[in-house]
Amino acid sequence: MNKTEILKAFNERSKNTLMETLDIEYVNVGDDFLTAKMPVNTRVHQPYGQLHGGATAALAESVGSAASNFFIDHKNQFINGIQLSINHIKGKREGTVFATAKNIHKGRTTHLWEVTIVDENNQLISVAKMTNIVLDIHKK
Incomplete structure (x- = not known):
């Protein structure tokens, strides 16, 4: 698959999620990376008008989980996130944030994964580390 096909496949899998x-x-x-973006607007705000940390964590976990899919046998394996740690560095009220997952360990x-979240001006918003487990699909 080329880059465009890969991105299209990931975005198609996001429907109804x-x-x-x-x-x-x-x-x-x-x-060695996968990047996703998310708009910052009232849909992802906390009550004080800032980007909600949970929405940022969901973005980080989404891109970290998706990136692990490059390294598995899809017919026999799947990915589950088992740990996410995130530090929020800077607030954000509007615009767009970009999360980039880079592999630290591929066992x-x-x-x-290390997931760095920046805004459209490349200002650091959050940093996360995510651990995924590779599980076998048990066929009945």
Whole structure:
């Protein structure tokens, strides 16, 4: 698959999910990264008009989980996130945030990702680490 096909496939899989609800869109992919974007508006605000940390965490987990899919056998395996740690550095009221997942560890059963979230001006908003487990699909 080429880059355009990969992004299209990830975005198609987001239909009728939390990713669609939050308007998360996968926008770039490379050999060692995956990037998604999310608009910052009232749909993802907390009561004080700032980007909700939970929405940021959902963005980080979405891109970190999706990125692990590059390293598994889709016919026999699937990914589950088992740990997410996130630090919120700066608030954001409007605009767009971009989350980029880069692999730190690619093991046989676990993957560790660093997810950096920046805004449209490349200002650091949050940093996350995510651990995924690779599970076997048990056929009945």
